Amino acid sequence: MKEVTKMSDDFDRWYTDVIRKAEMADWSGVRGMMVVRPYGWAMWEAITRAFDDMIKESGHENWAFPLLIPQQLLIKEAEHIEGFGPEVAWVTRAGAAKEELEEPLAVRPTSETIVGHLIRRYIQSHRDLPKLTNQWNSVVRWEMRSRLFLRSREFWWQEGHTFHASAQEARDEVALILGYYRSIAEDWLAVPVFGGKKSPAETFAGAVYTMTLEGLMRDGVALQMGTSHYFGQNFARAYDISFSNKDNERELCYSTSWGISTRLVGALVMAHGDDSGLIVPPRIAPIQVVIVPIHRDPESRAKVEAFIGGLATELKAAGIRHRVDWRDERPGDKYAHWELKGVPLRLNVGARDADAGTVEMVDRLSRQRVSVPASGIGRRLTDELEAFQKKLFERALVYRRENTFELATLDEVVAHFKERGGFVWVPWSGDTECEERIKAEAGGVTIRTIDPDARPSGKCIVCGKPAEYRVALAKAY
């Protein structure tokens, strides 16, 4: 349990160490593919439950579509296959004799193509629209370089695919989902995000436009935390998804797709952790409160046990996810253990607490010890967890504020990213050549998102023409 690399020494090693020592995930021995352990998966489950509730509320339905996509289907949308082609894995043989298949089958890297192909059966009339589908699944992308949770060859996600009778309705859907994603990032994961459109170079292959959310990790590197795409009629045209409108004319659907993935679990680690390990937001935490019993002899143990029994009953009644650590270890070892795992609140409970009718409460952020009355503990801890969630978000917000800048020239940008990370807002002409030059000269810095609100002032930092957009630059995972 000891010896997690210090975050300040080597962020990348710290990240891997924490995930492995906190028992969240491991590499599997199959290149680039991970095994997600219960503690990590439980965090993903908290995200899936929250998001699934949101989309059900607005009429989306879960489906299951095939894992394998025939080659002919995959290649129908030209831009899409051009974008995803390099990272597709293929099944070319099957059966006892490993016979060559007549047509190679792609392992889905994303399912626009197979969903588009299949959904047309279920859409005939405007009365069948909108068709709001989602699936929870895993996809495979043949990544060359992998990183636990952030980039693995297989990852778990939800992919929503929706089909609409009008462009406006589809655009509204894209915005609605981006709002849900913002809520997941900010209200659940306590990670503040900048949201807006992607530049053309960063737009999803086959989309008209892509909306994104970008968070900032504690090493100053940005992370894309969710995307929502508007396809116009691009996929409907390629897959012939049409309907009869009210005037009995054939019309192509307008479609969208959107996804968040297990990457978000990595985001929570990198956005909140410290040298002692994880700090898990209460709403995501598999264990919100851990109770560490302290006792010397059988008598004190019996007393503490009875006292904790009462506490546990109250916590359960209050709906707090909790655990009592009865392992035969010393208290100090348990403190370090649960801090590494990022449990928001800890209660140290010994005989003298039992006598006094109090518990010693320690939160993972301040680590201050506070004696609180045992009576009404359920209510108190519920409030504390809520406050913790807020404090964690505020802390992340302050960090982002301190690491967000406004610059006016390419030289300044280049100099900035030599020294540090964070977000840098700049005016941009909208030209792809300017975007490419920023990337080349500032060492891999990319346009993360376009400011949806502010009108740009000044000139493009590259070409000097009047700027069309105000954009956030950052290095990104």
Added chain:
RNA sequence: CGGGCGGUAGCUUAGCUCGGUAAAGCGCCUGGUUUGGGACCAGGAGACCGCGAGUUCAAAUCUCGCCCGCCCGACCA
């Protein structure tokens, strides 16, 4: 996928140059003493030395191929 480095017990590593009975710390098991910030003593289990070939009387050690991981690039939820 290119360049560099590595893989020995659950984890971190020594041993490899110069071939000769596989080691340590942590973790794990048992017993005891302990327990309000990472305990101590004693005993014990645990290793196809990444996999496969080759050289040799003999390979963790030398050679070749493959697999997996790390770092740097190009690609990405």
